[in-house]
Amino acid sequence: MKSELPKQYLMLGHRYLLDITLSRILDQFEFAGCMVSLNARDRWWQDTEASGDDRVQTCTGGDERVHSVFSALHALQEQAQPDDWVLVHDAARPCLHSGDLSRLVTALSDHPVGGLLAAPVADTLKKADGGEPARVDTTVDRRHLWRALTPQMFRFGALTRALEQCLSRGYSVTDESSALELMGDRPVLIEGRPDNIKITVPSDLALASFILERLSTDSA
Numbered sequence: 001m002k003s004e005l006p007k008q009y010l011m012l013g014h015r016y017l018l019d020i021t022l023s024r025i026l027d028q029f030e031f032a033g034c035m036v037s038l039n040a041r042d043r044w045w046q047d048t049e050a051s052g053d054d055r056v057q058t059c060t061g062g063d064e065r066v067h068s069v070f071s072a073l074h075a076l077q078e079q080a081q082p083d084d085w086v087l088v089h090d091a092a093r094p095c096l097h098s099g100d101l102s103r104l105v106t107a108l109s110d111h112p113v114g115g116l117l118a119a120p121v122a123d124t125l126k127k128a129d130g131g132e133p134a135r136v137d138t139t140v141d142r143r144h145l146w147r148a149l150t151p152q153m154f155r156f157g158a159l160t161r162a163l164e165q166c167l168s169r170g171y172s173v174t175d176e177s178s179a180l181e182l183m184g185d186r187p188v189l190i191e192g193r194p195d196n197i198k199i200t201v202p203s204d205l206a207l208a209s210f211i212l213e214r215l216s217t218d219s220a
């Protein structure tokens with residue numbers, strides 16, 4: 001993000017990105033609670049709105065997303081039952097729409113495994129040949145390709161076991177679904193809005209402001 005500040009503490013309007021993301025989760029659906037994984041050297045959490053919210057607890061995260069999620073599950077161990085649902089969401093996705101959140105939860109509530117929000121790929125996809133400059137090796141058939149979004153919703157016990165296995169076997173996973181897939185499960189893809197973007201490059205901040213403005217007028 002070309003910023004000294006961790007991106008979850010960049011400001012969108014007058015609020016921290018992390019506060020916006022958390023309120024889009026907590027104010028739009030009733031959850032038993034929320035665990036936020038913080039960097040061990042975090043210096044900003046205490047200044048957030050969410051730090052004063054009694055629905056929110058914190059734990060220490062890890063080097064990569066998978067370590068942070070595993071740490072959050074570990075911190076929930078005393079409070080959660082194996083069949084309870086957990087939803088994992090990126091701090092960097094502040095534009096979650098309430099309709100997507102409720103469709104995810106409603107569609108999966110009786111499912112044995114769970115699933116994730118995802119968006120069908122809309123562009124023609126090229127696989128590069130690995131050279132410099134990159135040249136097209138092939139055009140990939142996109143008919144069955146989806147982009148994984150968050151939240152991703154799985155059973156507490158199964159997700160904990162799957163991540164534990166991935167970590168102990170050294171499998172690299174960039175989302176929760178991948179961990180369940182590696183255990184042989186077939187998570188459900190629930191179509192979500194493509195504007196549930198992950199803030200990744202500086203220009204995404206302006207885009208997120210625009211999307212959030214639209215979401216607030218939609219729901220007004």
Ligand SMILES: Nc1ccn([C@@H]2O[C@H](COP(=O)(O)OP(=O)(O)OP(=O)(O)O)[C@@H](O)[C@H]2O)c(=O)n1
Pocket residue numbers: 001037061062063064065066068069089090091092093198199200
């Ligand atoms: N050590 C980490 C890294 C990431 N995350 C979570 O995973 C989300 C998605 O990852 P991303 O923000 O893309 O993570 P980075 O790899 O830190 O950022 P970037 O892609 O900008 O390099 C983050 O918003 C955060 O909620 C985490 O909990 N712990």
Ligand SMILES: C[C@](O)(CO)[C@H](O)COP(=O)(O)O
Pocket residue numbers: 065090147148149150174175176198
């Ligand atoms: C979970 C995720 O946002 C789904 O698209 C993504 O996999 C996170 O990956 P990152 O490498 O941590 O950005």
